[in-house]
Amino acid sequence: MNPEKPLPLQGIRVINFGWVFAGPYLATMLGDLGAEVIKMETRSRIDSMRLSPDNLDRDPDRDPWFHSGVRNQLSVTLDMEKPEAIPIIKDLIKKADIVVENFAPRVMRQHGLGYDSLKEINPGIIMISLPATGHYGPLRDAQTYGPSLTGLAGVDGMVGYHGERVLGLQQAYADVNSALHGAFSVLAALWYRKRTGKGQFMDMAQLEAVIGIAGEAVMEYVINSNVLGTLGNRYPAMCPHNNYPCQDDDKWVSIGVKTEEEWASLCQAMGKPELSRDPRFGDKFLRMKNVVELDNLITGWTMGYTYYEAAEILQQHGVAAAPCLDTEGRFFDPHLQERRTYLEVEHPITGVDFVANSAWALSENPTEIRLRSPILGEHNSYVFKEILGMSDEDIARLEEAKVIY
Amino acid sequence: MADRALTGLKVIEWASFIAGPYCGKLLADLGAEVIKVERPDGDESRQRGPFPDHVPHPEKSGLFLYLNANKLGVTLNPDTDTGKNILQDMIKTADILIEDHLPSEIEQLGLDYARLREINPGLIMVSITAFGQTGPYKDYKGYAINASALGGQSVCAGERGREPLTPPLCLGHYQSGTAGATAAMAALFGRDLTGHGQHVDISEAQVWATLHTGNQESSFIMHGMKRIRWGHRTPGVYPYTILPCKDGFISMIAIQGYQWKRFLELLGEGSVPEWYANEPRYQDRRELSLKYADEMDSLLAPWLMSHTKKEIYDLCLEKRIPFAPVRNMEEVVNDEHLKVREYFVEYDHPAAGRLKYPGAPGKFTETPWSIEVPAPLLGQHNEDIYCGRLGYAKQELAELRIGGVI
Incomplete structure (x- = not known):
């Protein structure tokens, strides 16, 4: 570690019970x-982030998702279902600052690890739970996956071509969103503890954290009883506002026009300055009315260029545009490359991984992968011997009994 | 303060x-x-x-x-x-x-x-x-x-x-x-x-x-996999989909086999329906998602289209099936759970x-x-x-x- 540039959270210890995948993502941010x-992991109930659909080898130490999403973390194997594991976990929590978990609401309490028990042994502990719907309320025990939560929260219903059937985001957006809000909340609680010494518990329902980021749709209903359906790429404050096809298969350029000045610039960029005076498109209202015609006209122009060419021409004219990159396109994009969006990391089992950088870039503390994604149980010895001072005999016995497993 | x-x-x-x-x-x-x-x-x-x-x-x-x-x-x-x-x-x-x-x-x-x-x-x-x-x-x-x-x-x-x-x-x-x-x-x-x-x-x-979406990049580097869009579903396992019902849409994801079985038993009123159980092509759910998803969507349609979002959700909560309705903001703002909280x-x-x-x-x-x-x-x-x-x-x-x- 560079003594000139200590990392912001150095000296803070986090115990991460999280699994697939809000908890682990939150913990990675802190890492x-x-x-x-x-x-905390166990072979008896392996974190399915280690066996994701992209893990073609079906080896828990070769999962591409896990390698990217879980780094700067240590791995310990303890089976919580074995009563002997609980005192060990508690000893560890005595020496920790933060506990992260996203099990179903009853799980931690059933194991004697609810917040009420933990604050007895460590009054300053900060604990965050990221359950689907929260620790109380009639839907508390509802089983849900992240992609269904955006349906339950009113977001997926807006995702689909305008006026057509619902398609949904098809992504665990709720997990990522609550992980990010959760990281912010943990840091706020840590800031408070620094001033007062007091820890606390946070119940972050993924459902609620998602509704908050769809505030505009909530307000539409609250203010005018207006219920939004599938929106396609339409956004009322902008027109045109869409992704347009370019040369080559499945290549698109995104274009957003907010002001009349930008509209005139777009017409100029397309070599059709007279369009800006066309009565069909004279203002945003008219453009919205005639949006199909408008989109066809723009498509006629974008089809003559690659998605990079189109974006560059438009940007030179002051029009907001960018290529719609896919997984491969991102890897080779000069901008994303210069910003170190994906970091090369060596891994003893897979060779070289490219893992995603943090969501932010800090000028004094650029993200480094100090610890590549851990092999299952890789840090048992460090945690049991160095942190907890357990003897080799004890460890061997617990391994034998599959408590450490 | x-x-x-x-x-x-x-x-x-x-x-x-x-x-x-x-x-x-x-x-x-x-x-x-x-x-x-x-x-x-x-x-x-x-x-x-x-x-x-x-x-x-x-x-x-x-x-x-x-x-x-x-x-x-x-x-x-x-x-x-x-x-x-x-x-x-x-x-x-x-x-x-x-x-x-x-x-x-x-x-x-x-x-x-x-x-x-x-x-x-x-x-x-x-x-x-x-x-x-x-x-x-x-x-x-x-x-x-x-x-x-x-x-x-x-x-x-x-x-x-x-x-x-x-x-x-x-x-x-x-x-x-x-x-x-x-x-x-x-x-x-x-x-x-x-x-x-x-x-x-x-x-x-x-x-x-x-x-x-950063995790996709490591799959690309390791296996050459690229994420593309698939409409109302995501392949890899079936069901991972959004399907219409009588009065809207249901988000249906069952990663674990027992969750899917519970839903099939709901359909078959107690046991997995024969049209499913006797069809070898449907037994591997990865294959099912890649090759027969349209076919399966239409087999589920009659049951889904004869039930409302609320009926389906109530049944799923009771049977512990992790499906959920696609709700609009009227339903969200008036939701009982959120009121209690x-x-x-x-x-x-x-x-x-x-x-x-x-x-x-x-x-x-x-x-x-x-x-x-x-x-x-x-x-x-x-x-x-x-x-x-x-x-x-x-x-x-x-x-x-x-x-x-x-």
């Missing part, structure tokens, strides 16, 4: 910021 | 629309003092609505009112020399500055981080733009649709052969705002260790490209009256999230801040207004 994060 | 999580933090929010204001909102709702700096014609979201009865009014925009409660509001034109001096005076004593201008613009104004750190070495400057502070596109103009395009999010939603769908209603702005607030908190801890602040660079495209909050605003708003993203036991004051009227706190804190005379306030500074 990226310098905290020591210990991920 | 009670001690809150972020009591004592001083934040200047010189940002408009959604991303910067949502960042400021997260800090303000936990107790930070946020002074919102608007141009004399007001934050862009004041024009956006939704407005009561669809009549535009700068003090009645639902989006503005939602995003800007708990903040103090001043008007300022930093293009004027005096305006710029006033902004610098405010920044001198701030912990955090949130801004959303293109790097070239802010340099031209002389308010870039290199210069601001000279007047306040402890300053944490959070810059939130579509493409960030470095790289060849840093000065490109970008809206939410462009950030989600470059960040690789857009290509993930929509149908094959048709245009990619950007997330609705500028969702990405909220993500970049939250990333900004998180990184700002981290920088505060960093400042306690080193004594100096730093520049937090948020690129909305990067938030999409890393946190939301007191998720939505109501408060008064002098111009817009009493409205309901989305509430806390999380419930804290010691330092609860709360709304203490509604969003400021345009320039509401000019006198408090400019006269009360910066020492301008009341007479000068009028002159500043006439001079186009505030």
